[in-house]
Amino acid sequence: MVKPAYEQRGSGAAGSKPGAPAVAVIGGGWAGCAAAVELASAGYKVTLLEAARTLGGRARRIxxxxxxLDNGQHILLGAYRSTLSLLRRIGVDARTALLTLPLQMRYPPDSGGMDFIAPRLPAPLHLALALLRAEGLSRADKLSLARFSSTARWAGWQLNDDCSVSQLLERWEQSENLIRLMWRPLCLAALNTPPERASAQIFLNVLRDSLGAARSASDMLLPRHDLSRLLPEAAASYVTQRGGSVRTGASVKALRSIEGRLWQLDISGAAVGGNWSTYFPHVVLATGASQAAGLLHAIPDCDTSAICQQLTALETEAITTCYLQYAPQVRLAQPFFALADDASLQRWGQFVFDRGQLDDQQQGLLAVVISAAGEAAALPQETLARAIAAQLAATLQMPQLQQPGWFKVITEKRATFACTPGLLRPGHATGLAGLLLAGDYTAGDYPATLEGAVRSGLAAARAITATV
Incomplete structure (x- = not known):
């Protein structure tokens, strides 16, 4: 037998009690962890199963x-209410775990970019003053941005018919310079889909809850801890303290319905002996879309063709993060900068983060993010890293960045679904009693973000608790 790398069992001293309803959560990403916490809080005896050795899914430590390192650099927003509430519930102090910055889009000085930073004033004054003070934008650009904001508010952040972000920007007469410096990088960062193919309605949903809400909602939150420590591991502790169990290295190979009353899980890779069951009246399937489709399709004597078709129709987008290590004294003027990317010039980086300003143990480490990274990820890793180092050296006017001590390129090939106009995303219900679906790809207002994953996990769990 293979001993799982991470195995916790609760004592039952709090939370679940003898005879409490059992539930399995398959997948220890942020959606699965959110579902597990919600169910444990409601008194269920939770078994959280994760095939990998580390919790976190597509936002984890590796x-x-x-x-x-993290498998990708992330930014959270103050608008991530469900995520921030979940952190508080499991005992994570967001004030120390996250670096809070005001909304900003700041390029390195003299790089041909813009410098936009919102002051800490009540909304919408913070945006008005930021626009007035913004550097690198012409009067026409500023009027263009003001027109976008007023038009979106007038429309209630809703479109009669979805279209691409590029079509929306053209319709609302946005200037080319503003599109290049603000709207395109924001779209890539939020939806991980190029503006030409990205859903304008989903983009507006994100802007509504950040730019269009209270000032704090637009704050940018940078994780100081690694991503597994930030939420998944604290969630696992919360579950075990309430009588549940958490097993990594436990891969669910198949699901079987037992007379429509129980679900039997075929699990490999983890010790299946001991005082726990592979039979559950409730299951939350919180894996990636393709894995969920494979498990659902293979359930004997159950018609899952409709939901499997929705799952397999989801196209994926990659995200690449290039880590470059320099001498400890290398430090950027601020925690992160936007970068002007141009594939024709081999400038791939879109944002650069100074990890040393987030974690004292990572002095001199820079993380460069490339969203919708299909073309860049196809390059040899050394070629890509050297191109990024050259881009940083030239853009930041720091020649020493040309030669990192070492680099590491990490690509999540299926980081998100392609968030295209009018995309039909599956709901939580699978059509099978006791089996719910959770993941950032399920139907909702948000693209594939950490907040979208958390909201989906909470909703799936509440669908179970509502039936009892």
């Missing part, structure tokens, strides 16, 4: 040949 071991590399250099050091422990």
């Amino acid at each position: 071991e590399t040949d250099r050091r422990q």
